[in-house]
Amino acid sequence: MKEDNKIWFFAGAETTNSKFNPFTSSFIRMMGIIAGDDFSYIRDIYFRSPMVNVIWALNHAQKPLDNPPGNKIVKSAFDQVTSRYLSAETNLVLISSSSGSVIAAQTACCLAMANKQKGSPSKPFHLVLGSSMISKNSHLFQQLSHYMEEGIIGTIIHDEIQDTGDNTVGMGGISRSEAYLNAFGIMFPFLSGKYNGPSFLNSHPEKGHIHRRRSMTISKTIDFINIIMIKHALAGQANKEKAEKLLAYNDKSLFT
Numbered sequence: 001m002k003e004d005n006k007i008w009f010f011a012g013a014e015t016t017n018s019k020f021n022p023f024t025s026s027f028i029r030m031m032g033i034i035a036g037d038d039f040s041y042i043r044d045i046y047f048r049s050p051m052v053n054v055i056w057a058l059n060h061a062q063k064p065l066d067n068p069p070g071n072k073i074v075k076s077a078f079d080q081v082t083s084r085y086l087s088a089e090t091n092l093v094l095i096s097s098s099s100g101s102v103i104a105a106q107t108a109c110c111l112a113m114a115n116k117q118k119g120s121p122s123k124p125f126h127l128v129l130g131s132s133m134i135s136k137n138s139h140l141f142q143q144l145s146h147y148m149e150e151g152i153i154g155t156i157i158h159d160e161i162q163d164t165g166d167n168t169v170g171m172g173g174i175s176r177s178e179a180y181l182n183a184f185g186i187m188f189p190f191l192s193g194k195y196n197g198p199s200f201l202n203s204h205p206e207k208g209h210i211h212r213r214r215s216m217t218i219s220k221t222i223d224f225i226n227i228i229m230i231k232h233a234l235a236g237q238a239n240k241e242k243a244e245k246l247l248a249y250n251d252k253s254l255f256t
Helices: 023-036 050-059 071-084 099-120 139-149 177-187 212-216 219-231 234-248
Strands: 005-010 039-040 091-097 125-128 153-157
Touching: 005 023, 005 071, 023 039, 023 091, 023 219, 023 234, 039 091, 050 177, 071 099, 091 099, 091 219, 099 125, 099 139, 099 153, 125 219, 139 153, 219 234
Parallel strands: 005 039, 005 091, 091 125, 125 153
Antiparallel strands: none
């Protein structure tokens, strides 16, 4: 019997419906090869300016929205996820990167609330928060963890899919004021007294901020696929085997 998987990807701030950085582009391509029609990415939720996308994420990284359906971005993401038929046996996986992880987390809360209100049994869905500014001390993350304890969310991948030395991880903090202080410090580390290393504004492919450098590599795509599809096999055994074969093929032209 064919596995019933639905996999959605929430990309980062540099994304539009048709414009992607190298990581996003290669990840979408590779996941399409692995999962076919079971995979899609969230559209129509991004502002034209990457900075505005980051600001939205900074404003919403601390706690679940009081009224998720009333938020245009989260409602659009929720509607896309639920537009594809979800049966009681559907294995739903929400994968995210960077500022997209905040939208994914808020959408996950909205989905969990809807599942609770519905009262009908459904398979726990999985959530991947990659390169994420969400702090594990935040009310938002604690609420996600509570949904996991209740069995509504199956697996949350957070710690092992962050890049070592990336000071944007957890920068959303527990309050908006903390988020903006951290953002200022990451952009201007020489003034912050807290942060070291290249400014987040430095996008040089070799000397720039690690978060920006990694977004320009296919190695990040390989790491994501290894952790999500192979190590944890969140999208099932068949997709795990396809991912293993694809990475073993080692043809880098497939990523571009």
